[in-house]
Ligand SMILES: Nc1nc2c(ncn2[C@@H]2O[C@H](COP(=O)(O)OP(=O)(O)OP(=O)(O)O)[C@@H](O)[C@H]2O)c(=O)[nH]1
């Protein structure tokens with residue numbers, strides 16, 4: 001199919017208590033932009049509640065139609081998830097391609113998905129969204145070329161075909177669910193293996209484009225890791241859709257795992273959130289969350305609210321959180337600095353990474369123990385293990401063994417307690 005330059009009108013309803021409406025429309029523009037759709041007109045309406053039949057009032061539908069024609073657009077995007085009957089009614093009256101915020105986000109996710117897991121998750125969410133909307137969507141897909149190209153609307157293709165499609169979609173949903181369950185099992189196994197290693201897990205979470213991947217990359221460079229461990233970072237919505245896990249080893253051998261994952265956006269489609277539950281599993285089981293915030297964005301408080309609500313939605317609860325106020329270089333705030341539960345940094349400049357590491361260290365390794373041990377000469381393996389996994393401060397050689405002063409995890413302390421000769 002030839003690549004069309006799509007021109008869209010965007011339409012939103014502002015409910016009385018919605019104080020973030022303007023921003024949600026701006027975000028809708030950006031979401032459209034992420035798909036190469038140009039927004040050529042905008043309409044909004046203040047309502048007490050969304051119109052159940054047409055989303056907006058009848059007068060507004062007329063207005064949208066006029067604007068659509070005047071601006072020579074070929075699609076209209078609505079700022080919320082439309083119900084099946086809303087889509088049907090709007091299409092009938094507007095006689096053009098109608099899409100909603102959910103379809104837009106699903107489309108972006110589906111184009112960005114790289115790993116099999118992400119692809120399956122997105123496809124599952126798309127099919128679940130489509131299933132109850134088959135009739136309307138069929139007409140809309142038929143009009144993909146826009147009204148002007150005289151696209152073939154498939155409306156009226158018999159009920160039998162519809163039933164067949166429905167069954168096909170249901171089968172595909174079952175298949176994808178099964179595949180995801182398998183991935184989930186693999187993840188659980190991998191996590192168990194990591195747990196055995198005893199390494200604490202830190203998870204980066206936050207709004208899309210806050211700089212999570214950049215924070216991960218800057219910590220990797222800071223701790224002298226190979227460039228090939230770096231993850232993808234870019235100034236676009238949903239650059240990351242998969243979970244990457246990297247090991248970070250600090251100067252004194254204290255080591256933790258750091259995971260980077262998909263970011264959030266307001267009004268994230270429910271099916272999508274559900275589908276991405278397993279990708280977000282890492283965060284659920286983390287020892288510490290780094291909630292990365294673009295502190296230079298005026299909407300940062302709202303973005304933090306959305307992030308926290310979404311985390312709750314996927315069952316990430318009661319995990320200790322450190323707030324990472326990133327992009328301080330653009331915000332006109334003092335940085336680098338830290339408070340009890342936050343650090344102000346610029347991941348891009350690499351400023352504030354010492355503060356960040358120190359805050360992580362305080363939280364993860366607070367229960368580390370300092371002690372003296374005497375390891376028999378025959379047990380060089382233990383000394384080797386401790387020089388990899390703990391921080392040896394002093395080494396002396398006694399009559400029967402190596403005397404070390406060492407700072408180590410509670411678990412390692414318990415394991416080698418028999419060699420402890422003093423605190
Ligand atoms: N000025 C400035 N830009 C930054 C900083 N940190 C990240 N960026 C830029 O912000 C953009 C987004 O960064 P990413 O690290 O991809 O953001 P993310 O949170 O991983 O985004 P998603 O994966 O899309 O959810 C990139 O263009 C970065 O270069 C910073 O401290 N200062």
Ligand SMILES: [Mg+2]
Pocket residue numbers: 212213214232233239240261
């Ligand atoms: Mg990212």
